[in-house]
Amino acid sequence: MYLFRNAISRDEASRLLASVELKPKIQELPVNESLGLVLAEDVFASFPIPAFRRSGYDGYGILAEDDHDFPRQFEISEHIAAGDVATAPLQSGQTVRIMTGAKVPNEVAKVIMLEVTEKTDSDHVLIKETMARSNISEIGEEIEKGKKLLSIGTKLNAGAISLLNAFGYAKIKSYRQPRVGVIATGSELLQPGEAYQEGRIYNSNGPLLAGLVKENGGQLVEVATVSDELENTKETLERLIKTCDLVITTGGVSVGDYDFMAVMAKESDQFLFNKLKMRPGSPTTAFVQNETLVVALSGNPSACFAGFYFFAEPAIKKFQGLPAGLKAGKGILTAGYHKINEFDRYLQAYIDEETGNVTLSGHGQSSELGSLWQANCFFKVPHGTKVEKNGQVEIWMIP
């Protein structure tokens, strides 16, 4: 069961993954159930806003011809609440009581704020002074009909959802979040609540990947745990391939007797790679089976964490028409890293964004799991080199 493994660079692996055709699927959902989704169409203003002459204040509307010689007494013709429309045209000497946001009749030239008026009886009001501005927002003053409101590819935040609502959109097209299955392999894995057993460990990579999928916009379908048996692993993988767009596995990728994922990769529709020139995660494997992308990560927690961001997250984003989350940059290492590696090493770290100082999270072991929660970036130690204190490193910010 030994397989030929041709180690490729991280960049080459990313290129191979990027070359896989992933078909974004488009869904039409109620706007108010689309928060956090990515717009799959351009959206235009279906009408102007305001759609009618709108009063900016609570107050009294008057005709242009009456806008002089204040203080002045007016007869109140009617009350227009927000949502109402006037029932009769305003006559000279009359005023219409109008509320903020209400439709101002065409003949009204100005709305005088309530604060400079005084009601004299139920039908009359004294307007004490005029105002410089009309206090009326004209039709289309804010947004003209036909204006592009939001572009395809926009992630719908609360502001975007409110804008779609404002224009009466009840449903909207968005990219369906990819359906993602997670498989943690290993006969040693204990489930939450199970009593501890000598030699075994609690499954932490399954929950790690499940959380990362949810945090990064995937639709988590299932987190399966499988023992180290080929049939069992194959069966679970095949089942998830049927229902998922992406399957992420952890464990079962290296050269041990029980590492089946590599075998399944070789038998797949499209083999991508099974060895990377990087640590942790050198046995990372990827393939396509039945139009489902399978990214098989190492069972080491930090390899699993880094591998998710470098190789699985970009696919989750691509399904939604979004760029990958990791942002490349530079940082300054606060302590030297002197371990020389045959392969480029990627370590999780914390960067202080003000200073650019990068501090290794934890001990830098592949098995590191105590500090994943505080990492906000990865930094790279190129193969064959060490980095001194205050040395510059390439970094990737975690989204």
Place this chain on the structure above:
Amino acid sequence: MYLFRNAISRDEASRLLASVELKPKIQELPVNESLGLVLAEDVFASFPIPAFRRSGYDGYGILAEDDHDFPRQFEISEHIAAGDVATAPLQSGQTVRIMTGAKVPNEVAKVIMLEVTEKTDSDHVLIKETMARSNISEIGEEIEKGKKLLSIGTKLNAGAISLLNAFGYAKIKSYRQPRVGVIATGSELLQPGEAYQEGRIYNSNGPLLAGLVKENGGQLVEVATVSDELENTKETLERLIKTCDLVITTGGVSVGDYDFMAVMAKESDQFLFNKLKMRPGSPTTAFVQNETLVVALSGNPSACFAGFYFFAEPAIKKFQGLPAGLKAGKGILTAGYHKINEFDRYLQAYIDEETGNVTLSGHGQSSELGSLWQANCFFKVPHGTKVEKNGQVEIWMIP
């Protein structure tokens, strides 16, 4: 129905809101349902990690006394897969086939990687060379028993969830996300899917607040829409007060005839304020009724947006033991803002975090709704002043 309104500063309003006793409620949930929640207890390592001597590689375990004179032939005593334990002690001249992550027997001194071995028959292996390191992680090498893993107040991201799982925690105490009700008031409001009617507008503030609540860690209970009738408004408010920790309303707070929220504030258990020295949102009102905080925002979209972040979001966070999300800072305005206001004005804007350049989002009107989605900060124009191009402004980054 005219009420006395004593305008207070934004700072004073924040202090009044902060003085309200909000009781965080603690829940115990399965760890794997706690992603995104805030830890309500310190968590310690219940056992060391590794909990047993752990093999770092797939390979062959040997005794210290056999670690010389390679290449050398060994008899394979047994196979230890991850999760298994050895059945018999290793004898000199024997080697144990051991998988990555498996428990290394106490007597084994070193694990030789598979790559430098060659199986000669089913029971024997040739180990070609020794290795410098033991390739064994000793008990507690990564995390000692009793070490604090996570502190109270930590937001549980995927890394934290995986860490809790690794230590066998099945349930964990977290702060319950506050139950938040939203009420949009206004007879003019049309619901999604309703046909357009002259003089009316589609409800966009309700969905805006609903989205903001969800984005900022609140548990959205209901988004109600009420017409401008006192009884209806009161009834809905009372109903939501019964089931919610926080109620956010929009509209119905200014001096118009149909603005009831101010009246209800005056009749409440604890009146906080009903007028702020700020624009937009000067009629913002807050009170406590039946131990529920009510934050009544203006019906103007940008007032609603800013008011949420300045006055409601801090309460959502406080219920979870978290600091408020807005982060104060400074920025440089890319275009002059020359409108002089009687009150401090807060405008939504986009800051380029690299350069600190702050650009007004949209037109700076209170009614602005077309650009809320692209704002990532607010900036302040102090009352009675204008800001020139390249002038420094106080900013608050939106979380």
